[in-house]
Amino acid sequence: MGKITGFLEYDRREPADRPPLERVRDWEPFRIPLTADARREQGGRCMNCGVPFCQSGIQWEGRDFGCPLHNLIPEWNDMIHAGNPSHALSRLLKTNNFPEFTGRVCPAPCEEACICGMYGDAVTIRDNELSVIEEAFAAGAVRRRRPPQWSGKKVAVVGSGPAGLAAADQLNHRGHSVTVVEREERPGGLLTYGIPNMKLPKDIVKRRINLMTDEGVSFVTGVDAADPQVAQRLLRDYDAVILCCGAERPRPLGLETEGISGICYGTEFLKAAVEQRQFGKTPAVPTAEGRDVIIVGTGDTASDCVATALRQGCRSIAQLVRRPEADYLQNGVLPRDCAHEEAAALFGEDPRRFGVQIKEIRVENGALTAVTTTEGDALPCGLLIAATGFAGCAGEVCKAFGVAWDETVQTSEGGFATTVEKVFAAGDMRRGQSLVVWAIAEGRSAAAEVDSYLNGCTNLVRVV
Secondary structure (H helix, E strand, C coil), X not given: XXXXXXXXXXXXXXXXXXXXXXXXXXXXXXXXXXXXXHHHHHHHCCCCCCCCHHHCCEEECCEEECCCCCCCHXXXXXXXXXXXXXHHHHHHHCCCCCHHHHHHHCCCHHHHCCHHHHCCCCCCHHHHHHHHHHHHHHCCCCCCCCCCCCCCCEEEEECCCHHHHHHHHHHHHXXXXXXXXXXXXXXXXXXXXXXXXXXXXXXXXXXXHXXXXXXXXXXXXXXXXXXXXXXHHHHHHCCEEEECXXXXXXXXXXXXXXXXXXXXXXXXXXXXXXXXXXXXXXXXXXXXXXXXXXXXXXXXXXXXXXXXXXXXXXXXXXXEECCCHHHHCECCECCCCHHHHHHHXXXXXXXXXXXXXXXXXXXXXXXXXXXXXXXXCEEECCEEEECCCEEECCHHHHHHHCCCECCCECCCCCCCECCCCCEEECCHHHHCCCCHHHHHHHHHHHHHHHHHHHHCCCCCCCCC
16 A cells, blocks of 8 residues: 555545536547646555455446456555556556556446545546556557467457457457457447547547557458358358447337438437548438537437537537436536536536426428427427437347347356357347446456367456
């Protein structure tokens, strides 16, 4: 423990955010990192608990509690305070393949489990984690790690989101020849197409993909494994296949929308925004520019849609939340995330309306013009975005490989093997909609099972 009385001497300090009216004009990251001295103080706040619940990684009463990866949090916090970046990095990478992702987009269930937070403020675990990995990249301390020898076994990973990348990374380091198959033009899955650049810059994703490529992983893009011929070729040519295609089937909005323009799902909207802004494409999904925007739903996807619509120049914005406001209060206060702060700064009020849903939509010449709410008022609307969550995985890939599925892929009890020999599944496709950190944990655990299947034994650790 670097500082025995650190939790008493130092207050919690988080990175400052750029002013809302400044950051909403661009797509750049909005957090300003702490100085090295301030970060060392934050590492010193960790109490090195006898039982560190921050790394427990369980689900309790429907909530994630502690880190699913069982990150060695007290150890690298100690090293941050001690000024030992190389040891901090080694402890961090022992359990987490991609701390540069989780350090940016994870909701930090570890901090909710922090004992220091029971009587004060939790340790800034997520920000400490991000500082370790980013300082390591900046110093050239993150180097390629190729396996000393190859096993001769070939593994195909279908899908390049966090679960697929984690599985591929683990198996590559075990010496298996890994090919990641991605239907989009660029790898990264939701990391590339589902999270806005100001939260997760795309050059950060590309940096990791390039490192994995340098270490021996092959990425094949623009290939859809839902094609039965592709699926049969993968089954024929590879010793094992891992399906990591996510939970991409959206929960229906519950309205008759066929043939009406100006209505889309949240993931469609976010993907189109990335393709237009980052990759110079002209997607079919319209932008929010000059439109009255209504977003239905809550959670990270809805907030990302709010932030994206603001940056695209929407004329007005409202977010309709089904549950009452009282369900979201914390100590009597309604929390705001960065997107809601930006909307309030631009339009003078929080965009959320609680306990409200859409009763009907109004259409003129096939285009959406307004919605009527359950409270009876009419709201102008040129773009309706349904961020209503996910109903499960898409079935086309499951059908192509012949695996059993309902809302998610059916796997062996407590395992990752599907109903088809040598085919495994991991991530949201197996567990349902979840966090990036859980997807990484799933990918690591599936890799351990696949490694054991191929070799008869494994030294990889299952965390799920």
